[in-house]
Amino acid sequence: xxxxxxxxxxxxxxxxxxxxxxxxxxxxxxxxxxxxxxxxxxxxxxxxxxxxxxxxxxxxxxxxxxxxxxxxxxxxxxxxxxxxxxxxxxxxxxxxxxxxxxxxxxxxxx
Numbered sequence: 001x002x003x004x005x006x007x008x009x010x011x012x013x014x015x016x017x018x019x020x021x022x023x024x025x026x027x028x029x030x031x032x033x034x035x036x037x038x039x040x041x042x043x044x045x046x047x048x049x050x051x052x053x054x055x056x057x058x059x060x061x062x063x064x065x066x067x068x069x070x071x072x073x074x075x076x077x078x079x080x081x082x083x084x085x086x087x088x089x090x091x092x093x094x095x096x097x098x099x100x101x102x103x104x105x106x107x108x109x110x
Contacts, residue, residue, distance in 0.1 A: 001051040003092040006060055007044045008067075012100040016044025021063040024049045026056045027083075054088030060095055068101060076102050084108075 004024055008017040020040040025032040038046035052058045065078035082095055094109035 001053055002086045002090050003051050004049045004058065004060070004095070005045070005047045005092070006040075006049070006095045006097065007046070008040050008062065008097045008099055009044055010100065011098050016040070016042065017067055017099055018042045018044060020044070020046075020067040022046045022049070023059075023061045023063075024052070025059045025061070026052060027059070032059060052086045052093075054086055054090065056086045057083060058086055058093075059083045060097075062097055062099075064099060064104075067099075077104060080104050080106075082106050 006022060008020045010017040018040055021037065022040065023034060023037045025034045036050040038048050040046050060082045062080045064080050065075045068075040080097060084095065086093065096107060096109045098105040
């Protein structure tokens with residue numbers, strides 16, 4: 001099992017993005033199975049997501065429309081979905097999202 005954590009940074013404002021809803025799901029034969037959900041805290045972190053089995057394909061889905069709409073910005077990307085493979089021998093994945101109104105970037109953190 002691998003622990004999953006994430007954080008969202010608003011690069012247009014230069015600060016963490018608080019209040020972003022995040023869902024964690026795994027791919028199954030019939031689609032996606034939701035494992036858990038969270039909301040980013042004042043530091044932009046959602047650290048209370050459940051573990052994922054090694055070998056699974058996982059998806060983090062960020063509701064960016066809710067976040068950007070609360071700041072008066074009309075979102076170009078209403079959601080961001082990040083799909084990644086969980087290696088059997090990994091114990092933890094940290095997947096940060098760098099967000100601005102017209103773009104985003106993601107990487108595997110440490």
